[in-house]
Amino acid sequence: MDTPKIQAEWLEGTPDSAKDYIEGRRLDEVECIISDLPGIARGKAVPAKKFARQSFFHLPDSIFYQTITGGWGEAAGDGGFIEKDMVLKPDWSTTTAAPWTGDWTLQVIHDAYDTNGDPIPYSPRNVLKRVVDLYRAKGWEPVVAPEMEFYLVARNIDPAKAIEPMMGRSGRPAAARQAYSMTAVDEFGPVIDDIYDFAEAQGFEIDGITQEGGAGQLEINLLHGDPVELADQVFYFKRLIREAALRHNCYATFMAKPIGDEPGSAMHIHHSILDIETGENIFSGPQGGDTDAFYHFIAGLQNHLPSAIAVLAPYVNSYRRYVRDHAAPINLEWARDNRTTGIRIPISSPKARRVENRLAGMDCNPYLGIAASLACGYLGLLEKERPDAQFKGDAYEGEEDIPRILGGALDLFDESEALHEVLGPEFARVYSIVKRTEYEEFLGVISPWEREHLLLNV
Structure with missing residues (x-):
């Protein structure tokens, strides 16, 4: 043959x-x-x-x-x-x-x-498939739409050197605080052109590219769909974007916080749930109002996300993103059309009603990040609890209730038997061991800050 x-x-x-x-x-x-x-x-x-x-x-x-x-x-x-x-x-x-x-x-x-x-059981794609199968066994079809934030930065081959914004077409470094600026997007035109070309060759449809608030920070939105298919796309997109950047003498980074005084990069996850028999969104009632399932899902996020943070924010750097008044949530409040809360309800028609989880960092594994977020909502649908009252105003004025270090987040993850049962006990065991090993490796490194301020002063 x-x-x-x-x-x-x-x-x-x-x-x-x-x-x-x-x-x-x-x-x-x-x-x-x-x-x-x-x-x-x-x-x-x-x-x-x-x-x-x-x-x-x-x-x-x-x-x-x-x-x-x-x-x-x-x-x-x-x-x-x-x-x-x-x-x-x-x-x-x-x-x-x-x-x-x-x-x-x-x-x-x-x-x-x-x-x-x-x-x-600890293969990330299998973990997400397990969670999706649990939904389907209940007659529900989960739908997600991820948003990907990332930075285009100057090449950096020295880990001791601070990361800097890339040089734009104008010959100037990318500027900060230019959110939604089309001129800022044009600065990265050649890279974005290759991203579009690569995506088209791979059969992916981009819903939009915008400039975010950081210097050289962009966001790509994907169309909503099946969780496994969308996680596959994010997995592919990370490589695609890196390759496009390398063609133009810069790096694409998905670190949660690559530049100290700039906003971090998130992977916001939008969720809706369809009834398999009817195809209707279970978050909206016959007259278009909010359903009990809508509130139960939100309550599940509030109750179980603290235990899932170690999956959504998997590295020590991840926790540098959760900074008050700096474009990332610091708590688990929920509200409609309010980007200061960790759980946001975007403006939409009843048919498209969805819940946005703004806690996940872009550094998380897309399969595991989506699986963990769906797992929290699934537990909420089973437990049928009500969330806290909708937050009014600026949620940065509220109390912090997100772990600030990886070690604390792993403690909460290890204690959550309910989350382990959804994600898989064997996955939970392996994930915790690997992440604690990474954390111990980090704790063995003496940072420049320690050498500068402690060497001769304490």
């Missing part, structure tokens, strides 16, 4: 955008990828001819025990750290172009199973 025929056979089950990308061309390579806990793409690059003949490949389960620094958490369990092989199977619906490569390459996201065919 010749290569073009093999290629045509396996491509039959892939999206049209993937077929269009390589139409009339010989596919060179396929990247078989999966998200680890931080959201880094792990996997193998396989020659197209070989990929066409394989239905799965193997990676060791240890990729889920690895910290962001490359260390390892002791999370292997009773069997010991033997790096068992997982079976990675392609989800053909995720096949998409890798348009920044020098040859004709496609990417395919894979799902992780053990040798018995059971899903690996």
